[in-house]
Each structure stands twice: as C-alpha cells, then as structure tokens.
Amino acid sequence: MIGEREKFRHDRSAYERPTLGWRCGRAALWRRPCARGPSAAGACGGVADCTPGRQGDSWQCRRRPADGGPCAAGPGSDGACSVRHAACAPRRSLRVWRGRVTLLAAGLMLSLIAVFAGSTDMDATRLSSLDPGALSAAHAHFAGEAGCAACHNAHGRGVAGWWRAFRGVGAGDSPHRPLAAMCLDCHGFNGRESLAHNHVFEGRRASTSTDCLMCHTEHKGHNAVASTITQAQCQTCHTRKVNGFATDHPPFPAGFPHDHAQTVRFDHVSHFGKHFADPRLASQVPAGGCVGCHQVENAGRTIKPAGFDTACAGCHGDAIGRREFVLFRWPEIESNEISKDEVLEACGADGETLAELRAAVDAARRGTPPPAPKSAAAFSAVSADQPTAVTAFLLGAPADDAAQYGIPVQELARAMMRDGVDPLMQLLARLGPAASSRNLLAGLNAEQLRRAACAWAANREYEAPGQAALPGWRADALELRYAKPVHADPALRAWMETWAAAAPADGADRERFAAARKELMSPSEGPGACFKCHTDNGPSDGPLALRWHHTLSDARPLTRFDHRPHIDLLGPEKTCTTCHRLAAVVSPTGAAFQPLTLDTCTSCHAPGRVRDDCNLCHVYHQDHALIKRMMSDAK
Amino acid sequence: MRATRTNTLIVWITAAALAALGYWHEVTRRGLGDPTFVTGYMLFTLMVFLSLYNGRKKLSMISLGRVSTWLSLHVVAGFVAVVLFVTHAGTLWPQGWADRALALLFYLVTLSGVAGYALQLWLPGRLTRSGPEIIYERIPAEIAGLRDAAEQAVTDAAAQSGFDTLGRYYVQTLSWYFARPRYWLSHVFGGRYAEFWLQRRLATIRRHLSEAERSALGRLAELGAAKTAVDAQHAMQSVLKGWTLIHVPLAAALLTVAIWHLILVHVYAR
Numbered sequence: 006m007i008g009e010r011e012k013f014r015h016d017r018s019a020y021e022r023p024t025l026g027w028r029c030g031r032a033a034l035w036r037r038p039c040a041r042g043p044s045a046a047g048a049c050g051g052v053a054d055c056t057p058g059r060q061g062d063s064w065q066c067r068r069r070p071a072d073g074g075p076c077a078a079g080p081g082s083d084g085a086c087s088v089r090h091a092a093c094a095p096r097r098s099l100r101v102w103r104g105r106v107t108l109l110a111a112g113l114m115l116s117l118i119a120v121f122a123g124s125t126d127m128d129a130t131r132l133s134s135l136d137p138g139a140l141s142a143a144h145a146h147f148a149g150e151a152g153c154a155a156c157h158n159a160h161g162r163g164v165a166g167w168w169r170a171f172r173g174v175g176a177g178d179s180p181h182r183p184l185a186a187m188c189l190d191c192h193g194f195n196g197r198e199s200l201a202h203n204h205v206f207e208g209r210r211a212s213t214s215t216d217c218l219m220c221h222t223e224h225k226g227h228n229a230v231a232s233t234i235t236q237a238q239c240q241t242c243h244t245r246k247v248n249g250f251a252t253d254h255p256p257f258p259a260g261f262p263h264d265h266a267q268t269v270r271f272d273h274v275s276h277f278g279k280h281f282a283d284p285r286l287a288s289q290v291p292a293g294g295c296v297g298c299h300q301v302e303n304a305g306r307t308i309k310p311a312g313f314d315t316a317c318a319g320c321h322g323d324a325i326g327r328r329e330f331v332l333f334r335w336p337e338i339e340s341n342e343i344s345k346d347e348v349l350e351a352c353g354a355d356g357e358t359l360a361e362l363r364a365a366v367d368a369a370r371r372g373t374p375p376p377a378p379k380s381a382a383a384f385s386a387v388s389a390d391q392p393t394a395v396t397a398f399l400l401g402a403p404a405d406d407a408a409q410y411g412i413p414v415q416e417l418a419r420a421m422m423r424d425g426v427d428p429l430m431q432l433l434a435r436l437g438p439a440a441s442s443r444n445l446l447a448g449l450n451a452e453q454l455r456r457a458a459c460a461w462a463a464n465r466e467y468e469a470p471g472q473a474a475l476p477g478w479r480a481d482a483l484e485l486r487y488a489k490p491v492h493a494d495p496a497l498r499a500w501m502e503t504w505a506a507a508a509p510a511d512g513a514d515r516e517r518f519a520a521a522r523k524e525l526m527s528p529s530e531g532p533g534a535c536f537k538c539h540t541d542n543g544p545s546d547g548p549l550a551l552r553w554h555h556t557l558s559d560a561r562p563l564t565r566f567d568h569r570p571h572i573d574l575l576g577p578e579k580t581c582t583t584c585h586r587l588a589a590v591v592s593p594t595g596a597a598f599q600p601l602t603l604d605t606c607t608s609c610h611a612p613g614r615v616r617d618d619c620n621l622c623h624v625y626h627q628d629h630a631l632i633k634r635m636m637s638d639a640k
Numbered sequence: 641m642r643a644t645r646t647n648t649l650i651v652w653i654t655a656a657a658l659a660a661l662g663y664w665h666e667v668t669r670r671g672l673g674d675p676t677f678v679t680g681y682m683l684f685t686l687m688v689f690l691s692l693y694n695g696r697k698k699l700s701m702i703s704l705g706r707v708s709t710w711l712s713l714h715v716v717a718g719f720v721a722v723v724l725f726v727t728h729a730g731t732l733w734p735q736g737w738a739d740r741a742l743a744l745l746f747y748l749v750t751l752s753g754v755a756g757y758a759l760q761l762w763l764p765g766r767l768t769r770s771g772p773e774i775i776y777e778r779i780p781a782e783i784a785g786l787r788d789a790a791e792q793a794v795t796d797a798a799a800q801s802g803f804d805t806l807g808r809y810y811v812q813t814l815s816w817y818f819a820r821p822r823y824w825l826s827h828v829f830g831g832r833y834a835e836f837w838l839q840r841r842l843a844t845i846r847r848h849l850s851e852a853e854r855s856a857l858g859r860l861a862e863l864g865a866a867k868t869a870v871d872a873q874h875a876m877q878s879v880l881k882g883w884t885l886i887h888v889p890l891a892a893a894l895l896t897v898a899i900w901h902l903i904l905v906h907v908y909a910r
Contacts, residue, residue, distance in 0.1 A: 023777050028777070033780070035821075103885050103888055110892050110896075111889075113893070118896075136736040136738055153908075159908065171903070183910060184909065219672040224736060225735055234672075
C-alpha cells in the first residue's frame, strides 16, 4: 500500500504499461488487477497466475514472488497453470481514447469542410467553408450571377483550376489570372494601374510598381472600407516628413486654387466691381451674392453656376440673338458670267424681265423699234462686299480678290439656282465626313435658297417674304444667314464643333481655314458670340476641344475638396468670402480671386480641431472610374 | 538552476524575436507590403512545432532534449502564436464562417492550453502535499488493497468480539466509500468533504461498538484516511491527464482547418 517502498522493487511491484492500448478490466472496475495485464491484442492476461516453464521432463511453476511464489499444486501434466481465474474484459487506455478523439476531431473538421464547401454562394447567412466574410457594400451587388468567380479566377474551375491557382501566377502556361488583374475588369484609371498614383512622375521614374492588393482588402464586412491607407503609409514614398498639416505641409502654389484654366469665362471682378454696383442694373442682378448664381444646394468639389438662363440671360440674353451667322454673302463681282437666258430657263421670268418683254410687244404693235435692253448697258455689281471667310474657304478662293472668287461664286449661284441646297452640301464636304453627318443646314428652305440664288444670278438683291421671327436659316438681300440664334443653339453648336474638329492640310487652304475659324469663333463678332464665355483647347490650326460646360479642371487629379461641410458649418453667406476674396484685377490666367494660403485652412484643420491628415484632401488614384462595359454587361 | 537559465534564455530570445517581428510588420505595412503571407506561414509553422510536443512525449526512448525544455518552448511558442494570430488576422473576430471557425478553434486551443499550463503549475504541489504520490495506473490496485484490508479488519473484529454491528455498518455504509474513488470534484478543488463524510460516519457508529470493535474502527479510520489520500491523488492526476483529451483533439481540429485556410489563401487570395 501507500508508503510501502518495496512495492517499487523490480520483483515486488507490477510492471505498468501506460503506453499500451489496453488496461486490465478488473482495474477498470476498481478491483485488484492481475500482475500480467492484457496482451497487446487486448486479450486478458490474468486467466492463469503464471505460464509454467518446462525443465527437462517436468513443468515448473513460475508465479512471481509478489504473487506468492510457486504454488503448491504446480502445473498440470500438460503444462497448464493450475490456478485459474475468470477472464476480464480489458478496456482501452486513456492514450488510445485521446488518439481516437483527436482523429475524430480532425475527421469532423474535414467532413464539415467537405459538406459546406458545396454550399458557397453570395449569401452571407449560409454556412460555407469557403465563406471569407461579407463583401463591402460597394462590391456586394456587382458580383451578379458570376458570384465568387467575378473576382476569383479559380472559383468553380475544379481541382485543376485550384491547382493552377495554387501554383501561382507566374507558372508557365497557367491561364490563372491574378486577383489584381480581375479588379481591372471593372475599375479603370487615367493612367497605368501599376504605377504609383497611376502616373509617371518626373524624377521618380524608378518608383516601385504597385498592386491593388497593397492597399485594398475585401470580405471585411458590409460596412468595411476597402482601403485603409494611413498617413504613415503615404510617407513610404513621400519622404518629406509631414507630422501635421499646419506645421509640415508645403505652401500652396501661387494662385491656388484659382490658377487653373476656366472652361467658362466669367469676370467676377468686373461683375462685382462694376456691373452689379450699377443702379441701372439693380433689378437684373442675381439676388444673394455668390449663391445667386452658384447652386449651393449641389455643392461638391465645385459649386457650379446655375446656368445661362438663370444667371446670365437677364443681361446677356439678347446679345446672342444679335450676332447672326452669315454663311454666304453674294460678293462684288467684276463681270456677270450667268446669262439672262440661263436665269430665265432656271428660274422663269421675273418682274423686270416681264416688263422688258411687254415693252417689246407694245413696240411691235406700234411698229416702232424695240427699246434697248438694260443688260446691254455697262455691268454694275449689286454687291460691294467681299464673300465671308467661311464661303471663301468652301470655294477655295481668296476673299479679297474678286478676279479669283468671281467665277467660283457664280458657279455656286448657278448651281444653287438649279439645285437649291445640294451644291452647298457638296461644298461642306470639304470640312470632313463629320460635316455631312451633322446636317449643318437642317431647316434651310431649299426653294427660298434657289430663289435667292436666282436673284443673285440676275445681279439683284433677294427680297425675302416677311421677317425672321424664330431661329433658323434665312436668305435675305445678298446673304444666307442663320438668324436669331439662341443660347445653346444646336445648329450653331454643330457648326462650331464641325469647324473645331476639322484641320485641312494644304497650305493656302490652311490660311483660309484659320481665317474662317477665327471669324466663326471670334469672342466679340462671331455668331452668337459663343466664345466670349466658352473656351476651347488645342492648337489654333488643328483640332480643338470645345468646352461648353462648366467643368472642373483636371490640374489636380490627386486632390479632393468638398464645399458642402464648409458651407454647412459656416453658412452660405460667410463661407464663400471667407476663402474666396475678390482680387483687384483679373490675373493673366483668368483668376479673379486672391490665392488661398495654408493659414486659410489651418485655422480649422489642426490637431485638436478638425481632421488634418493626408487622406482628407488627397486621393491615391488618378481619375478612378468604373469601366462602362461592366455596367452594360451587368444588364 | 539549469532549467531556470534555459527558460530565461528562451524568454529573452522570444522577446527579441517578437520585437523584430513587430518592427518588420510595421515597416512592411507602411511600405504597402503584405505581411499577412509571411505572418500566416510563421503562424502555421509555429502550430506544427507546437503539435510536435505531443509527439515528443510519445518518443521518450529517443533523446530529443529535456521534456522540461520542450514544455518551456511549448508555452512560449503558444504565447507567440497568440501574438502572431492577432497580428496576422488584424482583428480578434474575423469575418466569414471559415475564418471564424479557425479563430474559434484557435481561442479554444489557447484557452485549454492556458488552463492546462495553470493546472500543471497548481496541482503538482498539491499532489506532493496531499500525501505519498502514487503512479496513476496503480491506483485501482491501491484502492483494492485498502478495501481488502478494511474488510479483513471488520471480519477480524467480528470474530474477536462476537458482534456483527461493525460488520453490518461496514456493509451498509462504509463499503460504498471503499468501493472506488469518491468525491472527485471536492478533491480537485482541494475540498475536505470526503474526510468529513468519513469522520461523521465513524463517529456515528463508535458509541454502539464493543471494545474490540472500536479497535477495528480505529484501523478503519486509518484505512479511510489512506483511501482519501488515494482519491485525492486519483482526482488530481486524472485532471492532469484528462485535460489533454480536450487540448489535443482541439489542436488537431485547428491544424486541419488551418491547412484548409492555407489552401484557400493560395487559391483565392492571389
């Protein structure tokens, strides 16, 4: 019993076998276990007290001293122990049970993985061993029927697809597309996606290439932000240490933020300093100061003006209609190349011709000689003007040399007298294929043009029936013009865009084209005076991009600003002039406001006040946008 | 002394490794690198190393270093694994059923490991204080021996005194106590319920016994005290052996799910 040291002697104590898989069934029932214990196969070893040994011709008892030594009866003649016991039912050891439970746990996990691997879908509420977590709200609705395969190339491609993905993206002929490449199926940038900020920076051409997965993570929950870039991460590349916006941010550039080209010109200095102060215009000045024109309710990075009709038409509405577009003007010609008979044949007899014929008939009745026709007198041109620059370009003749433009102009008149609009349409083809597709002469009355051409061919002014009341093409006296244009007139806009897009190559033509374009797009004299406010971008003799709308300059694609919280905080009355202070004169770049300095911002954006980290004003990607193809595919 | 030096060395090396890991992780993260693959593989390697401890105990015949050193390494590696897990996951409770199952298993294994380590710090001292230590596998024989001795004492007392009061009382009451280990929970938590039970039962019968039977009752009290000590040994040793029935299977389940996670990451996250 306890404390009996001899129980641990080799010949007194039992040999325990904790590493074997079985233990004595008697011990399991808290009875005295046999000394020999179960066999490795789990058979009871306590049926006999010993296994007798043969010695010569007899059997010897070999019971252990601890169990009382050799028994009195001794082995039987067949060598069997004479002390027999009922067999017990050995039990599994703790070690075996632990192994079994361990295997069961691993097997259970494998089973659960296998069972729930097939139930993967985009439903986060369903159990799935492939479920990595809910998608962010931004992506949750875009996967569509493709499900996981919308982003994960290996999904649904079986063991082979998984193996290719496991081998990695650079594995020889593997068609596996890496995850970052799948992002670009939907996301696009104004620049290479693998470049820092999607942009090649001068002096930083050796910058490390980037990858979507460096910053973006997914499956972090519906409300998770896909990108969690920190200020410290910005400074991995931006080595200038910025511990705080107020203390370390570089000064704003001169003229910031008004130093960008304006898409729609507006002189704030003259309007606020002169026109709005004029008592005669008091009734037409938009009420409310800045917010009278700017749509503060739609404030974002910019606060766009309300538009021409609301903000400008009160004063400038009539000015557009007064600047009509003269497409063709019957010019001064040196000699009349179109005979009366031609005009008579094409146009019929007009009043003057009929009068001459009537005089000749009367003379014949009286028997007197007929009066001499007027045409026999010396030719005197009805017009003393030059053709328009547009006509000169279309005819391919100089506008200031009547000897050169005379024949082509009369050829055009002769053709229009016979065929109306078609000859003019053929001439417009010189502006390129876009000219015919735009239908630049839409609404032009072919019969009116033919009659005007008849008059011009007969060296007379055309008398139009009535006055022009609505915008449209009209022939009158010696001109074919687009009358009474309005703001955003589609016909005038088509002409401007056609002329902006065209760029003839020939030397002489190039000069005439430039002159015509200058005439059309003249800020003061051009049709509609469109370019008094609207701007263009491009070479003077090449294709131009016209800017019809107030759009944000792309000068700072990596910067963002939101007017709304500033307006909400300060109120629209105080907000504008807090930051935008009117300059005394407009700068050469068109800026009418004094530049902002860091102090303007740091009065609020500072530690302990309002956020002042990099990400508040700077963005990483340049012009990120969803690819439209994705939107159409989703339908 | 040697074990203390070894443990101190392990702790210092671990602290230095953790500091280096933290620095590398922060530098990599700031550099827009992805430390999760490296931390993930480190964690997986650590899990495999932790599971080797169970194998080491089974290979006692091979010289693979001292078990105490292995235990120290196992404990420290377990602590590092917790740090690595949080660093790797970036959260205490990840999204998704698969990752949550992995996290839950990790926490259960950690908790069972911590509990086991606490038991190993707490119970061995109590085992020593509770009386002579007995090999766990010999406890059934020990109880059988005490029971035989108790029955022999009762039988002898009846023969000497001619009364069967003690014998009948033994059969009706005390034999229950000597039949198998009793009051397991009380012994695990260091309670003395078994001792009180026995004393109360012995005191109850004492006044009804003859002189010869009282002598046998004293013998029964000695045997009962020995039985109480054996029961305490059994209770505490069974806890020390039994907690691995939770820890090891959970660790196996964790390793299985971790391998699945590793496959998924290679297939889906690249």
